[in-house]
Amino acid sequence: MSRRLAALIPFYEFDEAQFFRADNAPDEVAASRRAGFTRLAQHYQQRFAKTRALTTEVRDSLSDLQFTSTYRVPFQFSRVVRENLSAGSFLQSSSGVTLTDLDGNTFYDLTGSYGVNVFGYDFYKACMETGARRVQDLGPVLGAFHPVLAYNVERLTQISGLDEVSFHMSGTEAVMQAVRLARYHTRRTHLVRFCGAYHGWWGDVQPGVGNPLPARETYTLKEMSADTLHVLRTRRDIACVLVNPLQALHPNASAPADSALVDSSRGAHFDRQAYTAWLQELRKVCDARGIVLIFDEVFVGFRLAPGGAQEYFGVRADLVTYGKTLGGGLPIGVVCGRKHLMKRYRDDRPVDVCFARGTFNSHPYVMGAMHEFLRRLDDADIRAVYDNLDEVWNERARGLNQRLRDEGLPVQVANLSSIWTVTYTQPSRYNWMLQYYLRAEGLALSWIGTGRLIFSLNYTDADFQAVADCFVAAARTMHQDGWWWADASGRAKPIKRLILQEMARHVFAGRPRQAASAA
Numbered sequence: 001m002s003r004r005l006a007a008l009i010p011f012y013e014f015d016e017a018q019f020f021r022a023d024n025a026p027d028e029v030a031a032s033r034r035a036g037f038t039r040l041a042q043h044y045q046q047r048f049a050k051t052r053a054l055t056t057e058v059r060d061s062l063s064d065l066q067f068t069s070t071y072r073v074p075f076q077f078s079r080v081v082r083e084n085l086s087a088g089s090f091l092q093s094s095s096g097v098t099l100t101d102l103d104g105n106t107f108y109d110l111t112g113s114y115g116v117n118v119f120g121y122d123f124y125k126a127c128m129e130t131g132a133r134r135v136q137d138l139g140p141v142l143g144a145f146h147p148v149l150a151y152n153v154e155r156l157t158q159i160s161g162l163d164e165v166s167f168h169m170s171g172t173e174a175v176m177q178a179v180r181l182a183r184y185h186t187r188r189t190h191l192v193r194f195c196g197a198y199h200g201w202w203g204d205v206q207p208g209v210g211n212p213l214p215a216r217e218t219y220t221l222k223e224m225s226a227d228t229l230h231v232l233r234t235r236r237d238i239a240c241v242l243v244n245p246l247q248a249l250h251p252n253a254s255a256p257a258d259s260a261l262v263d264s265s266r267g268a269h270f271d272r273q274a275y276t277a278w279l280q281e282l283r284k285v286c287d288a289r290g291i292v293l294i295f296d297e298v299f300v301g302f303r304l305a306p307g308g309a310q311e312y313f314g315v316r317a318d319l320v321t322y323g324k325t326l327g328g329g330l331p332i333g334v335v336c337g338r339k340h341l342m343k344r345y346r347d348d349r350p351v352d353v354c355f356a357r358g359t360f361n362s363h364p365y366v367m368g369a370m371h372e373f374l375r376r377l378d379d380a381d382i383r384a385v386y387d388n389l390d391e392v393w394n395e396r397a398r399g400l401n402q403r404l405r406d407e408g409l410p411v412q413v414a415n416l417s418s419i420w421t422v423t424y425t426q427p428s429r430y431n432w433m434l435q436y437y438l439r440a441e442g443l444a445l446s447w448i449g450t451g452r453l454i455f456s457l458n459y460t461d462a463d464f465q466a467v468a469d470c471f472v473a474a475a476r477t478m479h480q481d482g483w484w485w486a487d488a489s490g491r492a493k494p495i496k497r498l499i500l501q502e503m504a505r506h507v508f509a510g511r512p513r514q515a516a517s518a519a
């Protein structure tokens with residue numbers, strides 16, 4: 001359905017005049033926005049000159065960059081924003097909780113490197129350096145293992161509480177392998193994933209927009225729903241249920257990218273008790289039906305607790321995937337699982353095997369960095385960051401929300417520990433502008449913008465206060481510049497209606513042209 005809808009939405013974009021009053025704001029508001037935008041554009045041009053120049057140089061030959069720079073904001077605004085508010089995509093260095101670009105600008109890092117950065121970049125630099133020294137005599141030899149692997153296996157079985165481990169090159173591959181094993185051992189075809197949950201970019205776990213083919217052996221079900229439990233209780237073709245515990249922050253919603261932030265309907269709220277109860281229900285029904293319960297902890301593993309989501313929610317899975325941070329700064333995917341599920345052959349059918357390979361699996365340098373990561377997990381300073389972890393981050397979120405409320409700014413944050421989402425409290429078509437004001441204040445966000453702020457756990461109270469000051473200052477300036485002007489009704493509906501009307505106009509305007517070109 002979502003793929004069909006996506007195919008119907010026509011491209012159109014706003015010209016300079018429409019750009020500032022896409023919500024039919026009055027002229028004086030549009031003028032104030034234009035002035036703010038011009039000021040910001042000048043700031044970006046001066047401050048990020050070198051970083052932008054290199055970005056422009058490679059953009060036409062780097063597909064990834066073209067995609068991310070196009071999809072930072074809703075497509076109607078994208079070109080004008082890209083041409084004026086690019087901060088560039090290169091960085092020179094990292095230190096503490098900051099990143100420095102090619103122009104020497106230093107930013108607080110809220111990108112978290114897609115979640116890899118749990119303990120601070122210096123921690124990973126040390127893991128990579130020490131790990132590399134440990135394995136350098138073996139170098140890039142593959143197939144046989146460096147001895148550091150033995151320690152990694154031992155630690156991972158302890159941490160996961162599971163019997164066996166397999167190493168892969170990315171989180172996507174770990175998920176592929178976990179699902180393949182579940183299908184092999186249950187002799188059933190289908191996987192269950194939940195609405196909005198990301199499990200990497202493999203076709204079977206990404207059945208909607210973004211995958212040109214339909215995923216035929218995937219059921220996408222509603223999370224925290226009795227209907228889902230009913231499906232699991234009654235269908236006979238379900239091999240496994242994939243859970244991404246990050247969804248606890250926004251069950252059934254996709255990763256909250258600013259490109260989809262067309263009004264203010266983004267919501268997020270983490271209820272630990274309710275999500276724990278849901279996982280317990282899933283555990284029960286999977287046990288009763290012989291379905292393999294897979295926790296995909298590629299994102300949250302080691303971030304919520306040393307033992308990951310299993311420990312945090314107190315529910316055990318049959319297979320667990322890890323990735324990101326566990327590589328100690330290098331690429332990784334790991335599956336941990338119960339013995340009978342990890343086995344790749346059948347004793348009674350020697351030719352019926354479950355194949356899994358990968359040239360670079362167990363690469364000595366990755367194993368070296370992981371060894372260091374796992375070793376350092378026991379250090380007192382690392383153990384200490386887990387003390388009162390939720391209290392610390394909940395209190396920081398609460399404090400920031402209070403400041404935003406006190407200033408009458410229509411912005412709030414919701415958090416699952418150190419993973420945050422920005423939400424907007426009044427209807428607006430321009431919320432995505434906040435990411436550009438934040439950057440100007442010295443906060444670096446990933447390309448999906450304000451939907452995902454990821455803090456590393458080495459943020460001190462002072463670091464956080466500096467971030468909060470920047471955040472409030474950015475929202476204040478954006479407010480003063482008029483981007484949050486609201487239609488008198490104060491409802492979101494007029495914005496949605498406006499967008500639908502725009503799209504309909506462009507669909508109909510496009511028809512004769514298509515017919516003419518077909519003729």
Ligand SMILES: Cc1ncc(COP(=O)(O)O)c(C=O)c1O
Nearest residue numbers: 170171172198199200244298299
């Ligand atoms: C929960 C989850 N699973 C799997 C993946 C895919 O991992 P990778 O990008 O290493 O392939 C991700 C990546 O963000 C993820 O968050």
